[in-house]
Amino acid sequence: MELFGLSLACYLLGALCALVFGGREAANRLAPAAAVAGSLAGLAGVLGAPVSAVSTLSLPWGLPLGAFSLGLDPTTRLFLLPVYILGAAAAVSGSLHLAGHEAAHAGGDRRGPHWFCFNILLFGLSLVMAARDGVLFLIAWEIMSLAPFFLISLHDDEADVREAAWLYLVAAHIGAVCLIAFFTLAMGQAGGSSFEAIAAAASAGRLTAPTLLFLLALVGFAAKVGLIPFHVWLPDVYAAAPSHVTAVMAGGMINVGIYGLWRTLELLGPPALWQGWLLAALGLASALYGILRALAQGNLKRLLAYSSVENMGLVCLGLGLGLIGRASGNDAMAVLGFSGAVFHMLCHAGFKGLLFLCVGEVLAAVGSMRIAHLGGLAKRLPVVGGAFFLAAAGIAGLPPLPGFLGELVLALAILTGVDLPGLLPRVGMAAALTALAAVGGFALAAFAKAGGLAFLGQPRTPAAAKAASPAGPALVPILFLAGCLLLAATLAPGLLGLAGQAALAFPGMDPAPARTALAGACAIARTVSLYSAGIVVLSLVLLWLRRLLIAAHGRRRGPTWGCGYTAGTARVQYGAASFVEPTSQILGQPMGLTRRLDMDPGLFPKRAQLFVTSPDVIRSRFFTPLFEAIARGCDALKVVQHGRVHLYILYVLATVVLLLAWKL
Amino acid sequence: MDALAHLLAALLLAPLLPGIINRVKARLSGRVGRPLFQTYFDLARLVQKGVVESETSSWMLPLGPVVSLATAAIALTLLPGPAGPSPAAFTGDFILAAYCLGLGRLALILAALDSGSSFEGMGASREAAFSALAEPVLFLCLLALAADAPDISLSGMLGRGLTGSLAPERLFVPVILFILLLTENCRIPVDDPNTHLELTMIHEVMVLDHSGPDMAAIVYGSSLKLWFFAAATVLSVLPVRAMPPVAGWAVFLAGLAVVAIAVGLVESSMARLRLIRVPRLLGAAGTLAALSLVLTVWR
Numbered sequence: 014m015e016l017f018g019l020s021l022a023c024y025l026l027g028a029l030c031a032l033v034f035g036g037r038e039a040a041n042r043l044a045p046a047a048a049v050a051g052s053l054a055g056l057a058g059v060l061g062a063p064v065s066a067v068s069t070l071s072l073p074w075g076l077p078l079g080a081f082s083l084g085l086d087p088t089t090r091l092f093l094l095p096v097y098i099l100g101a102a103a104a105v106s107g108s109l110h111l112a113g114h115e116a117a118h119a120g121g122d123r124r125g126p127h128w129f130c131f132n133i134l135l136f137g138l139s140l141v142m143a144a145r146d147g148v149l150f151l152i153a154w155e156i157m158s159l160a161p162f163f164l165i166s167l168h169d170d171e172a173d174v175r176e177a178a179w180l181y182l183v184a185a186h187i188g189a190v191c192l193i194a195f196f197t198l199a200m201g202q203a204g205g206s207s208f209e210a211i212a213a214a215a216s217a218g219r220l221t222a223p224t225l226l227f228l229l230a231l232v233g234f235a236a237k238v239g240l241i242p243f244h245v246w247l248p249d250v251y252a253a254a255p256s257h258v259t260a261v262m263a264g265g266m267i268n269v270g271i272y273g274l275w276r277t278l279e280l281l282g283p284p285a286l287w288q289g290w291l292l293a294a295l296g297l298a299s300a301l302y303g304i305l306r307a308l309a310q311g312n313l314k315r316l317l318a319y320s321s322v323e324n325m326g327l328v329c330l331g332l333g334l335g336l337i338g339r340a341s342g343n344d345a346m347a348v349l350g351f352s353g354a355v356f357h358m359l360c361h362a363g364f365k366g367l368l369f370l371c372v373g374e375v376l377a378a379v380g381s382m383r384i385a386h387l388g389g390l391a392k393r394l395p396v397v398g399g400a401f402f403l404a405a406a407g408i409a410g411l412p413p414l415p416g417f418l419g420e421l422v423l424a425l426a427i428l429t430g431v432d433l434p435g436l437l438p439r440v441g442m443a444a445a446l447t448a449l450a451a452v453g454g455f456a457l458a459a460f461a462k463a464g465g466l467a468f469l470g471q472p473r474t475p476a477a478a479k480a481a482s483p484a485g486p487a488l489v490p491i492l493f494l495a496g497c498l499l500l501a502a503t504l505a506p507g508l509l510g511l512a513g514q515a516a517l518a519f520p521g522m523d524p525a526p527a528r529t530a531l532a533g534a535c536a537i538a539r540t541v542s543l544y545s546a547g548i549v550v551l552s553l554v555l556l557w558l559r560r561l562l563i564a565a566h567g568r569r570r571g572p573t574w575g576c577g578y579t580a581g582t583a584r585v586q587y588g589a590a591s592f593v594e595p596t597s598q599i600l601g602q603p604m605g606l607t608r609r610l611d612m613d614p615g616l617f618p619k620r621a622q623l624f625v626t627s628p629d630v631i632r633s634r635f636f637t638p639l640f641e642a643i644a645r646g647c648d649a650l651k652v653v654q655h656g657r658v659h660l661y662i663l664y665v666l667a668t669v670v671l672l673l674a675w676k677l
Numbered sequence: 678m679d680a681l682a683h684l685l686a687a688l689l690l691a692p693l694l695p696g697i698i699n700r701v702k703a704r705l706s707g708r709v710g711r712p713l714f715q716t717y718f719d720l721a722r723l724v725q726k727g728v729v730e731s732e733t734s735s736w737m738l739p740l741g742p743v744v745s746l747a748t749a750a751i752a753l754t755l756l757p758g759p760a761g762p763s764p765a766a767f768t769g770d771f772i773l774a775a776y777c778l779g780l781g782r783l784a785l786i787l788a789a790l791d792s793g794s795s796f797e798g799m800g801a802s803r804e805a806a807f808s809a810l811a812e813p814v815l816f817l818c819l820l821a822l823a824a825d826a827p828d829i830s831l832s833g834m835l836g837r838g839l840t841g842s843l844a845p846e847r848l849f850v851p852v853i854l855f856i857l858l859l860t861e862n863c864r865i866p867v868d869d870p871n872t873h874l875e876l877t878m879i880h881e882v883m884v885l886d887h888s889g890p891d892m893a894a895i896v897y898g899s900s901l902k903l904w905f906f907a908a909a910t911v912l913s914v915l916p917v918r919a920m921p922p923v924a925g926w927a928v929f930l931a932g933l934a935v936v937a938i939a940v941g942l943v944e945s946s947m948a949r950l951r952l953i954r955v956p957r958l959l960g961a962a963g964t965l966a967a968l969s970l971v972l973t974v975w976r
Binding site: 439458544576598 | 724725726727728729730731732733734735736737739740743744746747748750751765767768769770772773775776777779780782783786787790791792793794795796798799801802803805806807808809810811812813815816817820823824829885886889890891894952953956967970971974975
């Protein structure tokens with residue numbers, strides 16, 4: 014707890030530094046350094062104590078409402094882990110990228126406020142996950158939700174960036190409204206603001222509308238996580254925000270929604286079966302939709318954003334499976350679902366953070382994130398390319414990386430659930446496993462596309478051909494994260510055991526069957542580790558054999574086989590749209606791909622053009638009409654807003670009279 | 678012990694399967710055909726050649742063949758032998774096997790894109806699309822086997838044959854596995870391994886820029902993958918585990934030869950499907966798998 018407090022203090026100190034040194038280079042050094050120090054202190058706190066230890070801290074605070082009570086337990090510790098690791102890596106990366114170049118900004122040097130908000134974001138994230146009081150949680154939530162708005166709009170001279178920042182703010186507050194309603198109702202009915210009081214009221218059956226509370230929390234947290242249909246803010250925001258900010262948002266911030274959902278489920282007492290099925294279905298739908306949309310994207314950051322939707326969907330599936338297990342008394346399934354969710358969350362955070370840092374380096378080297386402008390970067394940026402492929406294989410859930418274990422544990426939860434009584438649950442579980450397999454297959458396709466087209470082949474533009482590898486220090490955060498992930502790969506069974514601690518702490522869990530199931534999963538994880546090592550060793554042996562053979566028989570370089578056509582250029586290579594053409598023949602509708610071919614019908618056709626775009630159907634068919642309708646409604650209300658003060662006073666009078674009449 | 682024997686048999690005999698297929702195709706079209714052991718000769722010749730690498734390619738190129746061979750070999754160790762289970766068997770090991778093969782596929786796709794060739798890009802994009810569709814079908818089909826298996830692992834589900842009352846829904850499983858064999862190993866009607874037109878190929882066009890030992894690794898790796906699916910098909914039909922070991926082995930190997938002959942017959946009697954039709958074939962297999970699963974659960 015002391016180290017956790019120290020980390021909070023470091024973040025606040027960093028924020029203060031950034032304000033004091035506002036427009037100077039010093040702010041760009043000291044504030045990130047404080048963020049790194051805070052993260053390392055927090056990390057030491059998390060790793061230093063046994064993960065299952067529970068500690069609490071209460072401090073006096075001046076507000077009439079709530080209490081400043083913090084706590085650390087397995088769930089909090091595990092969800093804090095990616096915040097600290099990515100916070101440190103992103104602070105270093107951001108500091109290097111912003112060094113020197115921001116001073117030329119039209120509106121003056123923005124780095125002071127930027128680093129202020131960065132530290133505040135990390136502070137808010139830590140506070141949300143440690144809060145044990147409804148009011149404190151809401152305040153921390155608001156701090157954590159507001160800071161990214163300013164972080165996204167660092168380069169606000171671009172219209173896209175301004176629009177994305179507003180989009181984020183709207184999405185964040187749609188969620189926040191539901192959460193405020195949730196906590197106000199829950200705290201009102203429980204008669205206290207602490208989580209303990211709410212949990213006690215729930216177990217005593219004093220919460221009158223548990224269904225409404227569950228749905229409010231679900232909408233509130235889903236908006237943060239980016240489950241469909243609330244995912245619409247992710248692609249635009251990730252594409253507009255600076256890469257180091259995106260790394261923290263994708264790896265640390267959206268998890269907070271899962272964390273909140275987890276906490277809520279703990280607070281609301283024994284879950285109902287339908288809640289589990291709802292979460293599982295929502296998760297699977299998000300996963301399938303997200304990965305199909307990711308496959309359709311031609312912009313690396315948007316692709317990664319949709320892949321976040323997919324992975325958060327899988328985490329949500331894990332939560333749903335856990336709830337189904339809890340509600341039907343199958344604690345083996347519950348513990349597998351919950352620990353699979355936490356493990357997958359951790360893997361996603363690491364891999365996605367690394368991917369965004371790599372894309373940041375690509376953006377700095379080439380000046381574009383569009384696949385159509387990239388190509389052949391693995392030769393020019395070998396370290397970045399290697400890290401990108403590592404993370405891509407990991408996030409596609411392939412062995413020997415730990416991402417596979419996360420998907421395997423989710424599948425084990427499903428396989429345990431096949432024993433559920435009744436035909437419908439069994440069919441549901443079979444459908445879930447099938448969908449999981451489809452998500453895995455499409456994730457492989459999406460990341461083969463992202464890595465293969467951006468980093469391999471010939472450069473598609475002169476800028477990509479001239480790209481230079483980033484200087485040594487810029488590679489440090491990437492190598493640090495890649496090292497963390499390789500370490501996680503070797504320690505995967507142990508990490509699964511830690512994730513299981515959070516699952517075991519879920520209220521109402523019968524420890525005996527849950528522990529047996531967890532031990533079984535850990536044994537499987539050890540076999541998988543053995544197999545992973547086997548893949549690596551066998552591949553290395555074969556590479557060595559290949560080298561021996563080549564040493565004996567020689568190696569030549571020649572042009573790529575062009576099937577008899579020798580005048581090929583980089584532009585005839587497969588591109589982002591052509592790579593997914595076979596898939597879009599089958600699944601074009603859910604992928605949202607639209608094609609427009611401009612062709613001259615004459616006998617001597619001129620230049621033809623093909624436009625392939627992928628607008629998000631949920632945004633264009635659902636949210637845009639919804640918000641336009643709201644805007645029209647607000648316009649209609651302008652009748653009552655006319656500027657005549659005496660009529661305004663009449664409104665006040667009428668309201669008071671109505672209220673009096675209603676209450677008396 | 679038996680699993681080790683199976684692994685050895687697979688490593689030694691896998692190149693025989695393409696030989697049998699080619700022989701059947703040649704005989705049916707009235708030719709004598711290549712020797713049965715032609716794949717071994719090809720491998721021996723390729724290993725002794727030098728490598729020609731594309732000027733465009735990077736460090737990814739050698740990884741494709743190497744990783745695809747390594748993962749195919751590793752996936753084989755999860756398959757039960759004809760007389761006993763795999764020593765590594767665990768609940769859900771079929772997922773590890775499928776994802777191992779997936780890693781090999783990703784490596785090959787990336788190696789193909791590494792050459793910067795539009796033809797290889799074409800093959801890579803088709804491979805990515807069709808294999809993404811094949812994976813859920815495989816899982817569904819195995820789930821149908823899992824319903825009355827002692828445990829949900831490859832060793833528990835395969836090798837028991839069509840047990841109990843000869844349930845009609847169980848007959849679908851080998852059919853589905855056979856369709857998956859044709860898809861995953863790029864045989865007619867999904868892909869034509871012998872075509873000479875790059876535009877129509879999937880697997881063969883992806884490996885255009887590999888030569889020498891790299892090509893040998895790819896040819897050998899794809900034989901191992903063919904063995905994996907052929908063995909799974911055989912083990913899903915024949916109760917080899919219930920027979921005495923020697924008879925089990927004999928029946929198993931004969932079954933593999935029959936599968937290879939069946940592939941040859943299909944290749945001789947059918948044309949390649951239009952690429953747009955391939956998903957329908959997989960969809961049909963998926964529907965069969967779902968039907969089989971629902972019927973199994975129903976009982």
